[in-house]
Amino acid sequence: MAEVSLRGVKKRFGTTQVIHGVDCQISDGEFIVIVGPSGCGKSTLLRMIAGLEEVTEGDIAIAGKVVNQVEPKDRDIAMVFQNYALYPHMSVYENMAYGLKIRGVPKAEIRQRVDRAADILQIGALLERRPRQLSGGQRQRVAMGRAIVRDPAVFLFDEPLSNLDAKLRVQMRVEIRKLHQTLRTTSIYVTHDQVEAMTLADRLIVMNAGRVEQIGTPITLYEDPATLFVAGFLGSPAMNFLSGAVAADGQSVALPGGVQAPLATAHAAAAGRPVTVGIRPEHLDLAEGAPPTATMKVDLVELLGADTIVHGRIGDGGILLARIDGAVPIRTGDDLPLVLAPERVHLFDRETGARI
Amino acid sequence: MRVRVGYSNKLLPYILVAPQIVVTVIFFLWPASQALYQSVQRQDPFGLRTRFVGLENFQTIFEDPGYLHSLQVTAVFSLSVAALALGLALLLAVSADRVIRGATAYKTLLIWPYAVAPAVAGVLWMFLFNPTIGSVAFALKAMGHDWNHLLDGGQAMVLVVLAATWKQISYNFIFFLAGLQAIPKSLIEAAAIDGAGRNRRFWTIILPLLSPTAFFLLVVNIVYAFFDTFGIIHSVTSGGPARATEILVYKVYYDAFEALDLGGSAAQSVILMVIVITLTVVQFRWIERRVHY
């Protein structure tokens, strides 16, 4: 068990800079998820923590010790790879025992630790098989088993579930979460799946193009996204973005179609400024008699059973998605009166994308 | 449902495979059957009379200390060539796998020796080690080693082994390099995180994963050392001195064309044929199994 800290970590491959300075404190026992679009540098960051890539600039410390120059084997970490990276010429047992054998753990203890890990992961019956005789889900478990027998200070996961089918992914996600509740080992988990990110993380690191956009608990990031990018990246369906302008008194914002949406707090400083307005689909509700904030022209309705996704427009260019609870009888072409809670309206700077 | 793909013209398939069949018959089956036929015949030295002797030729061969000696020479020669060529090629391939800058030039240079004809390679090495004019022999003398492979059987063996190895390294190198590059990087990284240093990674991960390639190459190298090295032996030592480098193929040639014992030589070729067939069968068996690690 250990805390991990990143201080101004940068990475360049030749002349291309891939990571532009990451600062982060990860406490002991925390489950951190790094999430971001493909190519944003998640794997690179994780590999630097593992010691598989050199740090160009800045410091990485594990358990208070700077490890920039420390070999992977001396960092007391274990990593689960996306393609599992099981040794094909060894049995499941040998795969899991390999790291322990190298560290000179006595045979009896190896047996005991592998058996315990196999028990936790329910792969006890597979110990004599070769990796090629396993299904994807079983391989995944073996890869996890190989990591947990070592009882390392930090677990690193690089998209460990992305090769599994959707159902198995949900199941393994739950198991990883349970496993962490049992073992309480500091974990850093890379994914580009936002559901995985939201459900697994104690705290999330959202990355974009080599920069950290925001760090915080999933719910903080969902409710108070610091940037336009974070707002758009988390949540499904994605947040609606409309162009608007803050009214002169800073009390409301003008949306397309002449809609005036009231704001929860006065934005006097932003008065008169053109802004991007973010509204989550699930925060738009049917007016049901109350005075509507806006009236949406319905273009398309998707009935999902548990909820109804309505595609529509307010004015010209004001394309909106609304998610309404339950199966509601709405038809294409309807004029749908909607209400919007003022505290659910997010304003972002047009230029920088920062939250106002 | 299986879709059958075929030719509507009944004759066309036969015409298409005919060239291959013709080549096989003329260059393989006919000489092989000739060897088989000759191996049970005995000719007088002038080739005037031939008579059937059954397995007598084979019996003579196995009672001939010269043949048994040649068998021993062949074993030493091929095992040395195979071991050296495999070992050195693996070493070079592992180094090349690590090289990033100039890798292409390095690889190209390493592949060149394969393009050199055996006889030319032999002559090249012969000149280098020539006791009177060879630069290597000169350097060896300067260091106090008296080099004369024309007199010393051991030295002659070293020289032909070197020449034969040098030519085979390229071939092995290409296969080993391809094998190394087929090993997923993440396996090596996983082993590094598991605590294995560079050496241990090589012995416990890389080498086992290369073993199918290595076995395939071992068979190829032994076949090479048995048969394709004739040109080298012929140009460097002619089997000498005192038959110290007379491997089986060379003896086949020598007995037939120098000693004019056609029957005996044919019997020896039949034995070589049996050896090469055995090696091939072993190899195919292994290749079928090799996906199993």
Ligand SMILES: Nc1ncnc2c1ncn2[C@@H]1O[C@H](COP(=O)(O)OP(=O)(O)OP(=O)(O)O)[C@@H](O)[C@H]1O
């Ligand atoms: N060895 C390398 N040499 C040069 N560029 C690299 C190297 N490895 C990664 N990159 C670049 O660094 C950037 C980040 O790569 P990285 O693998 O960290 O992305 P990622 O966030 O993990 O993406 P994904 O979700 O697709 O796995 C990419 O633009 C990639 O092209």
Ligand SMILES: [Mg+2]
């Ligand atoms: Mg990645």
